[in-house]
Amino acid sequence: MDVDQAIAKLTRGVPRKPARTLPLAEAHGRILAEPMFSDLSVPPLDNSAMDGFAVRSADLGQPPVRLSVATTTFAGDPPAGPLGPGHAVRIMTGAPMPVAGADAVVRVEDTRVVAPTDGGEQVDILVGAAPGGFVRRAGEDIRPGQQVLPAGALVNAANLGLLASLGVGHVQVVQRPRVAILSTGDELVRPGQQPGPGQIFNSNSFTLLGLVRECGGLPIDCGIVLDDLDATRAALRQAAAADVLITTGGVSMGERDWVRVALEAEGAQLQFWKVAVKPGKPACFGSLGACRIFGLAGNPVSCMVGFYQWVRPVIRLMLGDPRPHLPVVPATVSETICKRPGRAWLERVVLDRDPSGGLLASRTGSQSSGVLSSMSQAHGLLLLHRESTGVAQGERVSVMVLDWSFLHSREPDYGW
Numbered sequence: 426m427d428v429d430q431a432i433a434k435l436t437r438g439v440p441r442k443p444a445r446t447l448p449l450a451e452a453h454g455r456i457l458a459e460p461m462f463s464d465l466s467v468p469p470l471d472n473s474a475m476d477g478f479a480v481r482s483a484d485l486g487q488p489p490v491r492l493s494v495a496t497t498t499f500a501g502d503p504p505a506g507p508l509g510p511g512h513a514v515r516i517m518t519g520a521p522m523p524v525a526g527a528d529a530v531v532r533v534e535d536t537r538v539v540a541p542t543d544g545g546e547q548v549d550i551l552v553g554a555a556p557g558g559f560v561r562r563a564g565e566d567i568r569p570g571q572q573v574l575p576a577g578a579l580v581n582a583a584n585l586g587l588l589a590s591l592g593v594g595h596v597q598v599v600q601r602p603r604v605a606i607l608s609t610g611d612e613l614v615r616p617g618q619q620p621g622p623g624q625i626f627n628s629n630s631f632t633l634l635g636l637v638r639e640c641g642g643l644p645i646d647c648g649i650v651l652d653d654l655d656a657t658r659a660a661l662r663q664a665a666a667a668d669v670l671i672t673t674g675g676v677s678m679g680e681r682d683w684v685r686v687a688l689e690a691e692g693a694q695l696q697f698w699k700v701a702v703k704p705g706k707p708a709c710f711g712s713l714g715a716c717r718i719f720g721l722a723g724n725p726v727s728c729m730v731g732f733y734q735w736v737r738p739v740i741r742l743m744l745g746d747p748r749p750h751l752p753v754v755p756a757t758v759s760e761t762i763c764k765r766p767g768r769a770w771l772e773r774v775v776l777d778r779d780p781s782g783g784l785l786a787s788r789t790g791s792q793s794s795g796v797l798s799s800m801s802q803a804h805g806l807l808l809l810h811r812e813s814t815g816v817a818q819g820e821r822v823s824v825m826v827l828d829w830s831f832l833h834s835r836e837p838d839y840g841w
């Protein structure tokens with residue numbers, strides 16, 4: 426099976442998690458479960474964009490013009506009463522315009538206050554004004570009834586502020602899928618423990634913990650299970666209470682690879698496809714009750730790449746993300762890569778800006794599926810199609826970007 430086909434099968438009919446209500450501040454980083462509409466105008470009233478004088482623009486036909494200052498309005502004050510001909514209201518930025526009459530603001534810089542007389546305070550307006558000048562209209566930003574955010578929008582910093590500006594105190598966000606992580610292997614010990622001869626540290630549980638969290642899931646660490654059928658069955662049964670279960674290792678043809686057998690014994694619906702891709706094999710997919718199961722390979726790189734390919738889009742769909750797939754961008758390859766047709770290759774690459782403003786992709790040395798340091802360096806996966814026989818240096822390729830940090834710069838980079 427091709428990668429595309431496998432992804433299409435895995436992502437078909439993935440249900441979105443239900444909504445839950447959160448106080449606005451706690452919704453940061455979550456996805457909106459429903460569209461948000463405004464029931465008010467932003468700004469709520471016509472108000473001044475400048476410190477100055479609210480005027481009737483028709484009064485200023487031939488500046489300078491002397492006007493009587495009726496009153497002063499500060500931000501937070503109620504609007505002044507109707508403005509009669511020959512009058513002005515001293516007004517501060519953000520203060521409401523008078524209820525009627527005034528249709529423009531003249532900046533304080535374009536006025537001169539006249540010494541007070543018995544007739545009250547007066548001001549000379551030195552310039553003309555167009556109707557609407559320096560006035561922020563009620564509803565200019567948002568009108569009542571307007572949809573401000575669609576369902577599926579990320580509640581980022583700007584959207585937190587936008588919702589706050591509408592007076593929204595609570596929002597409906599999509600619940601985070603619970604993702605159980607189970608590592609299998611007699612050889613594994615927890616970091617911090619003393620490995621015996623032949624033992625290695627369990628790293629997959631940690632990469633998966635990070636990957637699940639980074640894509641918005643709620644990881645549940647189910648620890649390590651030994652390569653024993655009964656123990657594996659028991660661990661799977663417990664872990665399948667989650668929305669998603671990821672296992673690592675024990676899924677190939679070894680004599681102590683129990684994951685498939687144990688899943689079948691527990692009544693899981695299993696699909697085991699030979700997906701024509703490297704790395705990422707072997708893997709099995711299925712479900713146990715409502716839990717979606719991903720039996721990923723034990724090799725640390727296969728495990729990570731398998732997560733990006735198979736698991737991440739499913740978690741994002743459960744979160745209600747309308748764009749559940751990672752971005753793929755064009756790049757130029759820095760070296761010739763020879764390939765045998767038959768399987769797609771996902772090559773770990775470092776990315777850099779090339780002099781023409783595009784991206785340059787260079788392989789991270791060894792592409793062995795056990796070399797986790799190559800994943801640590803990689804910014805992306807260079808995608809070589811199943812039938813490809815390789816690419817020549819300088820050729821254009823597609824790269825799935827996992828990490829954009831290479832675009833950040835040490836010094837300000839405005840390009841001025």
Ligand code: AMP
Nearest residue numbers: 608610627628629630674675676723724
């Ligand atoms: P397996 O698929 O169980 O045969 O594992 C394949 C390879 O991945 C073996 O070299 C394992 O030692 C290694 N491996 C399996 N699980 C983990 C893990 N959780 N952390 C690090 N390496 C692992």
Ligand code: MG
Nearest residue numbers: 609610674675
């Ligand atoms: Mg194993």
